[in-house]
Amino acid sequence: MSSQIIGTPSGVHRLAQERRVVTGIPGPRSRELQERRAAAVAPGVSSVLPVYVADAGGGVVVDVDGNSLIDFGSGIAVTNVGNANPRVAERVAAQAERFTHTCFMVAPYESYVAVCEALNRLTPGDHDKRTFLVNSGAEAVENAVKAARYATGRQAIVAFDHGYHGRTLLTMTLTAKNMPYKHGFGPYAPEVYRMPMAYPFRWPGGAENCGPEAAAQAIDQITKQIGPENVAGVVIEPIQGEGGFIEPAPGFLPAIADFCRTHGILFIADEVQTGFARTGDLFACEHEGVVPDIVTTAKGIAGGLPLAAVTGRADVLDKIHPGGLGGTYGGNPVSCEAALAVLEEIENEKLVDRARAIGEVMLPRLRALADRHPEIGDVRGRGAMTAVELVRGAGAKEPNPELTAEVARRCHAAGLLVLTAGTHGNVLRFLPPLVIPEHLLSEGLDVLEESFAAAASAG
Missing domain, CATH: 3.90.1150.10 (Aspartate Aminotransferase, domain 1)
Structure with missing residues (x-):
């Protein structure tokens, strides 16, 4: 061609x-x-x-x-700004000529800081935030759970039917679908509990009752089976991806977020597939005004280069001791330049x-x-x-x-x-x-x- x-x-x-x-x-x-x-x-x-x-x-x-x-796939919601986007390609090429890696934990660089500043500004809520960068959506979710457990001193994590969060041991445990993601790969990580999802098409009481009924069921099960005082975090996709693009019935996400706030549970929004303008909001949580305690992002963040992020309340992430977060490749400088270009493209276009x-x-x-x-x-x-x-x-x-x-x-x-x-x-x-x-x-x-x-x- x-x-x-x-x-x-x-x-x-x-x-x-x-x-x-x-x-x-x-x-x-x-x-x-x-x-x-x-x-x-x-x-x-x-x-x-x-x-x-x-x-x-x-x-x-x-x-x-x-x-x-x-x-009609965008590499599973990765190339939101288009494949080989010129702005992304130009910044990637320029950075690759300067240096491709130092490890931010060894010798830091400005682009990592700039990506974190941008995510602190753009993710839902005007509270004080902190961000750190990793390599993939699964790694971001794992680190969000780790941070929630550290900050709250609790262990239990709640996930939802039809959810997908990754293929690592913990995120595979959080994921609801057996084949092909979990089959034969157990045993799974402990202290993960699954609750009903507000799935309007398949809700037994009908779509019109789905939001409040599903929220009530989930809250009742958390209360009876786990105890809110034992729950570190609730992990949920604002629109479920691999589960079938299930958009929770209206009111479900705000009700779960309110329950979390009341009981000191951290609400973790997995925006890996829904983030960066994909849903007609910059982040899908914004549709119902939900402000998460922690947001995980990846996929569309860097136009096809491997990058992911955890953005959370400063009072949560500031608790973690130096060295407790990080990774050799997390926030690679080439990927960071790609992310900055993606954010410019989303705004400018x-x-x-x-x-x-x-x-x-x-x-x-x-x-x-x-x-x-x-x-x-x-x-x-x-x-x-x-x-x-x-x-x-x-x-x-x-x-x-x-x-x-x-x-x-x-x-x-x-x-x-x-x-x-x-x-x-x-x-x-x-x-x-x-x-x-x-x-x-x-x-x-x-x-x-x-x-x-x-x-x-x-x-």
Whole structure:
């Protein structure tokens, strides 16, 4: 594919912003690479899309065979500002020429401090905050739990049904889904308790009662089974990611946050997937005015480079002794420069507003698709984080993972990258880059509609 600069509402793109399928998916070069992979890579590492990437930018991913696919995945909400964003690439290249590593714990540098200052300013709440940097979302959640236990002197941690927090021992324990994340990897970390989630589509009392009923159940179970005085922290995604883009029913998050505040429990918001403009707010907690004690961030923070952060109340994080936090690569200088560029891009290109505009295009189209296909039981999401949940038929709640996989396969074959999710594997989730051009967003939804129609007629 020839490179060119194309104007869009969110700037310019180096690659032609077009869908183009010139071979089968996967093509011959991707199949060759797949053979090499089978002989070299542990099979436990899986991939959604059976193609090998050669280039990416704006709203497209280009494979080694020259196919150009519309990107509705953003590397799982990582490339919010677009892949190889020029502002990010420029700052990364400049920093890589100066120095790539000293270890902040050995010889510090300004960009680490600047990222922490920015997160202290931008995360919800106007209280005094502190931040430290790590490498991944899982590492951030682990450190948030560690900080909560240290600061409160308590041990118990509460997580929620359908939640996903990572693949390390502790975050795997916090994660609700067995296969593939937990199966065979036990025993798990102690003192982790799971509570019901306010899942409107599947709440027994109906969506209209979900928020208050789920909060009451969770609070009752915490009180009876653990005792609030034993709970160090509650860890929750403001919109659950891998669990199926479950947006908690209104009132649930504020009620849990109020309960935590009353009992000296730290409310930990896992904003790893929801942060950095993805939901139409800079952080998803802002939607209901929830102010967490601790916020974990990663994914979209650095435009594709490994970086994560824990931002918390100063009176919590200041308690931890020097040397109790850190890591060799945490806050790598190249990643820090990328993060500063991402924050500039979000502000300068008004990507919070852009995320809302994307949702205003996607959600009506998805609801109209649901009207034509009774297998779509629920349409949900906020901003540029939307999903459909597939069931066996009209009025049914039985999950339909087979149809979900078939629609995803047809989307991939037609040149649209989509992701699946959900505890039952029956959710199609959509995470387009916030800089995707309007025509590609519309065309991607066209492909999705065609794939649904084809899958339904074949089934």
